[in-house]
Amino acid sequence: MVKMDSTLLKGLTLLEAIVAEGHPIGISALARRVDLPKSNVHRSISALREGGYVNFDAESRRYYPSLKLAQMGRRVNAGFPFRMAILPVLRELVAATGESAHFVLLDGDSVVFVANARPDTTVASVIPDSLSLRWEDTALGVALVSALPPEDRARLLARTETPTIRDWLARTERDGIAQLPRHATRRIFELAAPVRSGWDTVIGAIGITGPSMRFDDAKLPDRISAVTSAARIAFTAHEGLSAGPDHG
């Protein structure tokens, strides 16, 4: 076993617990949640406070996360290696199709929108960076999962209740592209393909979205080829990058 700072790990777990709580929480409740002595939590939280990661509501004597994490999160996303590499590809996809382009990564049961590019023209629906969506709720997610190794795909499938998802997955695997002419709740269409690294492991998905009214059968072949070619060049053009995150 590798040596490491257990104190640091415990503190981070504590921070996660505070974040997960979603509202200000007191020492005792927190100690119960993470199963640690009160005095211990009290000391650790002092460090988090000193570091500026949590605020203290003096009136209710409760702790809640400060905005520091939110700002660090933005920086992380902005400088994420994948993002830097993928952005030019997305811009090209926007130029080719005139629609918004997106790149997503899998994280647990969700897809995270790591990078987005949109046309200069006015758009109705905007996807913010690092938005997290259930994979089965978007073509990007379906495209990604369709290309996963069987065991991983099975594990994800076991946890979903969407009845038609298996058909959609099968169609996507056959065509190499996930199509969604009209999103269930948002009035948009989606077109997405998995992105593979040089060794054929899936690392994400790339795709475009736009108003459903622009889901035109005549334009479809061109758009499909634009998306698939974007997926192809996505990482062959940037081989210098590593195989990806080793977590998640």
Add this chain to the structure above:
Amino acid sequence: MVKMDSTLLKGLTLLEAIVAEGHPIGISALARRVDLPKSNVHRSISALREGGYVNFDAESRRYYPSLKLAQMGRRVNAGFPFRMAILPVLRELVAATGESAHFVLLDGDSVVFVANARPDTTVASVIPDSLSLRWEDTALGVALVSALPPEDRARLLARTETPTIRDWLARTERDGIAQLPRHATRRIFELAAPVRSGWDTVIGAIGITGPSMRFDDAKLPDRISAVTSAARIAFTAHEGLSAGPDHG
């Protein structure tokens, strides 16, 4: 002096350094940056890795932040007490003016967009949550700074090079509202007022933005009164909340 986990604090500083770097970085460079022994950094970074906060690029043997922080950041922002309290006020402002409404907090030399609301209609420019902008680049920031205690304002002014900013600040202080008919780079107008707590300390700024073409002198008085009244009710309506973050 209060007792606290110094290991945790050191680890967080390390994490901050990795995030600040903006690109993958090795152990030695990192150790130099934070002025700590290599072996020390190595051990701490193992914990960060175990926690899923940093990834390891095996090829270059360099470390970079994972997307975990980005996702935690989103959660933090979504559940931030200020945000919850201010959102209804913003929605009302949107209803009254038909333009996008925003609430910002000061953080260092920047304003952070903590909460945003926008009309149902299509909008060209969208401000994402927790966007960070230099205060002098937006009317929201000018409104906030104009209401700061003299010493704080002077400190911020000393660090800016924008020549016309003093005039703008003076006008804002006189009128109680910051106006910007046309943004320097983006084609929008801005209208903003400082938000004070019950004890007359500034805690943020509230305002609206929209296309410059809609900066109509006839509508201006109504919009100004809408913004100022929103600033007034912003925190009298939510006295239950504490005075705010104790950091920043």
Add this chain to the structure above:
DNA sequence: TTGTTTTGTTCTACTATTCAGAACGAAAAC
């Protein structure tokens, strides 16, 4: 190639820090 420097990683004895439970007054709840 060869030699030199820098890198990431492991090991160690020393020491400082965290641990866990008890104890406390102050609020809340009953």
Add this chain to the structure above:
DNA sequence: GTTTTCGTTCTGAATAGTAGAACAAAACAA
């Protein structure tokens, strides 16, 4: 008024982090 829960401080004992040396593997220079 009593009991429970709360946040906080205090301990000795035990553990975990410290800093420097040592190492092989890369990267660099000549």
